Amino acid sequence: MEVSKNFPQVAFRSYIKLKNYPQFLRYTQAIITTLGKLKSSLEKARFVHEMVDQEMSELYKNENVQKLTACQKGCAACCHTQVSVTQEEADLLAQRVLDGTEINWTNLQIQKDAGTNFERFMQIPYGQRKCVFLKDDNSCGIYEDRPSVCRTNAVVGSKDQCENKDGQIQKQQILNTYNADMIVMGAYMYTQKSGVLPQMLWEKLNSISELENQKKNPQENKKVSNTLRIG
Numbered sequence: 042m043e044v045s046k047n048f049p050q051v052a053f054r055s056y057i058k059l060k061n062y063p064q065f066l067r068y069t070q071a072i073i074t075t076l077g078k079l080k081s082s083l084e085k086a087r088f089v090h091e092m093v094d095q096e097m098s099e100l101y102k103n104e105n106v107q108k109l110t111a112c113q114k115g116c117a118a119c120c121h122t123q124v125s126v127t128q129e130e131a132d133l134l135a136q137r138v139l140d141g142t143e144i145n146w147t148n149l150q151i152q153k154d155a156g157t158n159f160e161r162f163m164q165i166p167y168g169q170r171k172c173v174f175l176k177d178d179n180s181c182g183i184y185e186d187r188p189s190v191c192r193t194n195a196v197v198g199s200k201d202q203c204e205n206k207d208g209q210i211q212k213q214q215i216l217n218t219y220n221a222d223m224i225v226m227g228a229y230m231y232t233q234k235s236g237v238l239p240q241m242l243w244e245k246l247n248s249i250s251e252l253e254n255q256k257k258n259p260q261e262n263k264k265v266s267n268t269l270r271i272g
């Protein structure tokens with residue numbers, strides 16, 4: 042099975058790492074089959090998140106894993122890097138925004154302009170590179186609906202190695218989360234489109250805005266709404 046043409050750079054690296062793993066096909070096919078039976082995007086995104094969480098909880102039952110991982114609430118260096126999402130996850134995030142979750146619109150616009158280009162994204166100044174869902178206390182504003190890759194990212198050793206204020210990614214020792222990663226890959230192989238969080242969220246919110254505009258102004262339905270482009 043071919044991966045999406047728009048597979049984001051960071052997710053593509055996981056795919057290359059995992060595609061020859063003995064259980065890869067079994068895991069990904071099971072996820073793809075279930076996703077095909079679920080109706081809405083939000084159900085699909087949440088199903089994948091639940092499956093990923095189950096695998097991660099299994100992993101964290103191991104005392105050594107608990108002792109060795111450096112990740113903790115409030116250390117948010119990884120929330121200043123590029124996050125990949127599927128279309129279903131982008132739909133879920135857009136729904137959270139429509140439901141009232143506040144985001145930094147200026148940063149969203151700056152970040153989406155980097156597209157899927159990781160190097161370009163990392164050149165954005167640190168404060169503007171911060172995930173639009175990251176709150177002032179460095180906690181995630183949509184924790185229960187955060188994307189799959191935010192759930193599997195676990196660094197082993199010292200959190201100092203996560204520092205990326207200067208736009209440079211240090212060599213990190215990452216926890217082996219193969220089972221959870223294969224579930225994530227199943228979701229990426231299933232989805233019609235994937236990309237990076239700012240760009241996918243921007244596109245989804247704009248498409249909703251355009252649709253609403255068309256409903257309000259059926260005579261002028263070719264006009265493109267700028268409503269959501271105001272920072």
Ligand code: SF4
Nearest residue numbers: 120172174175181191
């Ligand atoms: S969605 Fe939440 S956990 Fe993921 S990068 Fe954004 S703030 Fe961090």
